[in-house]
Amino acid sequence: GVLRDADVVPLGSLGLLDRDALRTPVGRMSQGQRRRLDLALALSGRPGTILLDEPTNHLSAALVDALTDALRVTGAAVVVATHDRQLLRDLADWPRLEIGKPRTAMAHVFR
Numbered sequence: 787g788v789l790r791d792a793d794v795v796p797l798g799s800l801g802l803l804d805r806d807a808l809r810t811p812v813g814r815m816s817q818g819q820r821r822r823l824d825l826a827l828a829l830s831g832r833p834g835t836i837l838l839d840e841p842t843n844h845l846s847a848a849l850v851d852a853l854t855d856a857l858r859v860t861g862a863a864v865v866v867a868t869h870d871r872q873l874l875r876d877l878a879d880w881p882r883l884e885i886g887k888p889r890t891a892m893a894h895v896f897r
Contacts, residue, residue, distance in 0.1 A: 818845060818846060818849050821844070822849065825841075825853065829856060829860055833862050835864075836863070836864045837865045838868070840867060840870070841853060841866065842868060850872050
């Protein structure tokens with residue numbers, strides 16, 4: 787589809803990319819900057835639903851925090867599949883759908 791001007795979200799406004807990253811060619815970006823860019827591009831289209839499968843792989847603790855902050859302010863429904871303990875703690879107040887044995891799925895959240 788085509789976005790109207792009113793629907794365009796400047797990537798810098800999402801808080802995921804600093805000024806230097808906004809001016810850096812994608813080929814010169816670090817792995818973390820590319821992951822932030824991917825998320826910023828996904829969020830800039832104002833999706834109704836975001837599906838994330840292990841979104842914190844290869845991310846630093848600071849990037850996990852940035853991801854969590856971005857997910858908290860999106861208007862989209864967010865589905866996250868993760869084993870990342872930090873992300874699970876950060877999103878502990880979110881509604882949960884647990885697949886499999888509930889005791890096993892919850893065990894690593896509260897340790």
